[in-house]
Amino acid sequence: MAQSVVETCEICNQALGIDFCEECEQTFCNHCKLMHLRMKISRNHTFKNVDHEEVKLNLCDQHNLGYILYCEKCNSLACKTCIIENHKGHELEDINIAKISELQVEVSEKLESYSKEIHEGSRNSPLLMKDQMKNHEKACKKAIEEINCRSNAIKSCVDKIVDSYTTQILQKEENQNRKANAYIDAIENLVENLYKIKREYWTILDKRSGVALLKSLQKFQKDNNNLDLEIPVVPSLGQTLAARNRCKCSVFDMTVGLFDDYNFD
Template sequence: MAQSASKSCDICMRGPGHNYCEQCDQWLCENCKTLHLRSKISRNHTFLSGQNINPEEKLLCTEHDKNFIFYCNACDIPICKLCIVKKHKQHDTSEINESTQELQSELKKMIDSKMKCIRTNLDKIEQGTGCYQTAVKEAIRTITEEGNQIKLWIDKKVQALIKSLEEQETTSLQALQSIRTKFENDMEMLKKCQNNFAESETITDATKRLKELKLIKSQLDVAAGKQSMVIPTVKYNKKNVSERELIYLFGDISFREIVYSVEQTPKKDTRYLLY
């Protein structure tokens, strides 16, 4: 491999070799460079030009110690100009620079496509995260609102039951008091009749005694007779409501799980072996 740009052209050996062919590892003058680029086999070669060129060290064919100029697509390996004649003449080959450019183009498209896909997914996550958090807050608000409504209904029912019980208690107590007062009045009358009956026994005159007894009887007729008394009772008939039945009053939460799948690009058996 040439080490400086001050030597003569490696082709014609006459002109100054100021142009370095990266594929052939040769220094060419301007005229040979033009002819080199007109050739079908080397038209895609690239050159370094200038006074201070320091070509990078290249991998060479281990069998012929020549630069890799072609690429054998059948064997999937780079080959030199002697390899193509001796071992790969019937194989599908291409100029290595052309293969490199094709692969570069393919990789660039692949990188751009994958980056675009990732950016789309990142944007989707960014937007979806906000929407998801908003949905969670809305669900919490709805659950809380529903729970408070059920609590309100329960409290309202409890108050209605208590009010009904208290109103019935007042009515029953008033009725009992009225009956009690009547019985107390009758008791006073009966005590008077009892006293009058005792005094009547001291009357010796039968006519007067009979008259007194009839008067006592008329008073007893006014007083309440034997009555059956029913005392009011109250009992709360509790329902055996389970926690599960109470839970059924609430709605359900539906979830959509995260679905994430990675689409793998089929791998080609590409070796890119360099000897």
């Protein structure tokens, strides 16, 4: 609180004012206070130190003097110094019970108006807010159920897709193995037949000669002229590769796209 450098007694205007008379609403030095209490008319007056919180309410914030008049134009209390410095030519009036009551009524009416306005505005607000909370709770519960339901559906679809791809890949693997084994068996049979013919040829060469050899070779040539010794074509087993570029977004983003959008305002 701002105070003047000189806080003089309002009675003698010389000594320092240190006590405040609640009945007279003036500051007194110690000497004037004692004289004041000796007078019959004021012997029962009560004093408080000027630093007391209740006393400060009765003193001018700027000059630390008691308020004596009220300025209607400025709507403020004024001490004797304020009157000279700040309220020249203003209409001033006494601080009486009527003025205090008038202000009290004005403040009371404003408070009552605020109270009524707040009461009217907030009468149903808690109930409405509780209803909104219940509705929001239901909406959140429904959203969670929908998300879980969609999640289970997606998981089921993923399981079916995995089973389908797995079955297709295993079937392809089985078919390719069958083709590969058939080729291997054909090569092995071809080699075995070739060795069998060669052994027969070597036997003829080993056991016969002259006319007998010639006749046996003619018969051998005739018997083996139509042999199917063609080398089978190597089958193409193909490849099992994933089409990586089907979707350029991440698996996470692609999965998020399978769910509905939710606003979390």
